[in-house]
Amino acid sequence: MNGPRRILLTLEYDGTRFSGWQRQINGRSVQEEVETALGKATRRPVQVTGASRTDAGVHALGQRAHFDTAAGIPDDKWPFVLNTLLPPDVRATRAQRVDPGLHARFSATGKEYQYRILNRRQPGALLRHFAAFVPLPLDEGKMREALGSLPGRHDFKAFQAAGGSAKTTVRTLYAARLEHRGEEWVLTVSGDAFLYNMVRIIAGTLIQVGLCKLPADAFLRAFESGDRLALGPTAPARGLTLVRVDYEGLT
Amino acid sequence: MNGPRRILLTLEYDGTRFSGWQRQINGRSVQEEVETALGKATRRPVQVTGASRTDAGVHALGQRAHFDTAAGIPDDKWPFVLNTLLPPDVRATRAQRVDPGLHARFSATGKEYQYRILNRRQPGALLRHFAAFVPLPLDEGKMREALGSLPGRHDFKAFQAAGGSAKTTVRTLYAARLEHRGEEWVLTVSGDAFLYNMVRIIAGTLIQVGLCKLPADAFLRAFESGDRLALGPTAPARGLTLVRVDYEGLT
Numbered sequence: 001m002n003g004p005r006r007i008l009l010t011l012e013y014d015g016t017r018f019s020g021w022q023r024q025i026n027g028r029s030v031q032e033e034v035e036t037a038l039g040k041a042t043r044r045p046v047q048v049t050g051a052s053r054t055d056a057g058v059h060a061l062g063q064r065a066h067f068d069t070a071a072g073i074p075d076d077k078w079p080f081v082l083n084t085l086l087p088p089d090v091r092a093t094r095a096q097r098v099d100p101g102l103h104a105r106f107s108a109t110g111k112e113y114q115y116r117i118l119n120r121r122q123p124g125a126l127l128r129h130f131a132a133f134v135p136l137p138l139d140e141g142k143m144r145e146a147l148g149s150l151p152g153r154h155d156f157k158a159f160q161a162a163g164g165s166a167k168t169t170v171r172t173l174y175a176a177r178l179e180h181r182g183e184e185w186v187l188t189v190s191g192d193a194f195l196y197n198m199v200r201i202i203a204g205t206l207i208q209v210g211l212c213k214l215p216a217d218a219f220l221r222a223f224e225s226g227d228r229l230a231l232g233p234t235a236p237a238r239g240l241t242l243v244r245v246d247y248e249g250l251t
Numbered sequence: 252m253n254g255p256r257r258i259l260l261t262l263e264y265d266g267t268r269f270s271g272w273q274r275q276i277n278g279r280s281v282q283e284e285v286e287t288a289l290g291k292a293t294r295r296p297v298q299v300t301g302a303s304r305t306d307a308g309v310h311a312l313g314q315r316a317h318f319d320t321a322a323g324i325p326d327d328k329w330p331f332v333l334n335t336l337l338p339p340d341v342r343a344t345r346a347q348r349v350d351p352g353l354h355a356r357f358s359a360t361g362k363e364y365q366y367r368i369l370n371r372r373q374p375g376a377l378l379r380h381f382a383a384f385v386p387l388p389l390d391e392g393k394m395r396e397a398l399g400s401l402p403g404r405h406d407f408k409a410f411q412a413a414g415g416s417a418k419t420t421v422r423t424l425y426a427a428r429l430e431h432r433g434e435e436w437v438l439t440v441s442g443d444a445f446l447y448n449m450v451r452i453i454a455g456t457l458i459q460v461g462l463c464k465l466p467a468d469a470f471l472r473a474f475e476s477g478d479r480l481a482l483g484p485t486a487p488a489r490g491l492t493l494v495r496v497d498y499e500g501l502t
Binding site (some may be wrong): 012014059061090091092093120121122124125128130241 | 312334371
């Protein structure tokens with residue numbers, strides 16, 4: 001047996017059949033599935049803390065979560081053990097031993113999200129759980145113009161859902177990139193931290209700008225006014241994927 | 252009302268929850284879903300003929316299927332009508348009026364398939380229904396060498412499942428392309444026609460070549476011997492997608 005240590009997991013999941021990351025009374029959560037698998041693996045109750053509390057329907061390629069254990073499983077073997085115990089829509093892709101002071105959520109220095117949009121006349125069958133559907137043409141120039149104003153340190157007060165309870169709404173967006181691949185648009189945003197629903201509000205606004213229903217300076221106006229109504233609707237959860245969570249000194 | 256006419260549909264579907272294209276007594280088929288939707292739309296029984304009888308778990312981006320109708324729905328409105336009646340894992344993406352002599356299956360002059368392989372240490376959650384999983388490294392050079400011998404006119408006798416009943420097993424493969432995108436390999440093959448399980452046998456063999464369990468000239472040896480045992484196992488259905496079906500004079 002080893003002494004107690006902190007393990008940081010990297011997790012991939014298909015959010016379609018989950019009520020979200022966070023454990024709750026009614027509904028299946030990713031956190032509960034991971035805690036159940038760890039409980040079986042270690043024969044003890046294990047509490048897991050995730051970096052991001054993703055909503056129902058939101059996916060992850062690189063969610064990260066920590067737990068403490070004294071179980072005799074070598075650090076790098078956790079993914080193999082967990083993947084025999086987890087349901088097929090959750091996979092552990094990596095495990096690292098980290099300093100006990102590292103906290104999956106509070107120590108995160110950056111996150112990257114992707115938002116996918118299927119843009120053609122008819123909805124898709126293969127991407128129905130993984131992309132928002134927009135049947136009308138999108139104006140690329142206007143979308144790129146709008147996105148250009150996002151990177152940097154801003155007060156994102158207008159960019160949060162009604163339930164948001166953050167103490168400060170100032171965030172730094174590192175980058176906002178838009179790619180056009182055939183019938184699909186992929187928006188990638190990275191930043192130090194994100195408010196509740198912030199990426200989905202950015203995506204929803206970008207779509208309205210592309211449809212010429214909001215002006216290309218909609219983000220700028222929202223920074224100035226702090227008014228949620230200056231922005232578009234929250235885009236559907238299914239288009240969103242948490243791609244990566246970063247920590248200082250960790251790869 | 253219009254006179255009877257032949258409509259060619261382009262269909263996208265997620266094959267995960269289907270027993271395959273073809274209608275059968277037990278099990279949910281794509282053909283039956285499309286026929287049911289057409290029956291509701293036209294209030295008459297409608298028979299649909301597909302270009303390819305895809306297996307359980309095989310997906311389609313561009314399956315094509317024809318039916319005859321006298322219903323008063325404008326030719327280009329069929330996708331809109333059908334997509335309100337079809338289940339979410341099947342979508343009509345296009346409809347064209349075609350010559351009554353055109354047969355979705357027998358008039359097809361070419362098809363393109365993609366086979367996706369997730370190649371990393373741990374299985375995926377997001378691609379679990381859309382890619383085969385190979386946890387060991389694949390030798391790119393050997394795979395490309397093997398693929399190089401596929402294009403052209405060959406006797407593909409060795410490249411069919413035991414149940415195959417084709418009169419002739421000579422086929423022309425137009426192209427075989429392999430792309431490496433991060434953790435994913437994508438094999439794209441196009442040809443005039445394919446034997447039963449031919450693409451999955453090609454993919455399964457390619458994986459064995461990449462794992463150095465079969466020689467890089469495995470395809471050449473199989474052309475010479477006609478022996479199914481010279482090739483690898485049939486790769487899982489979930490990795491396969493029918494991308495396109497072509498007809499002379501049609502786009």
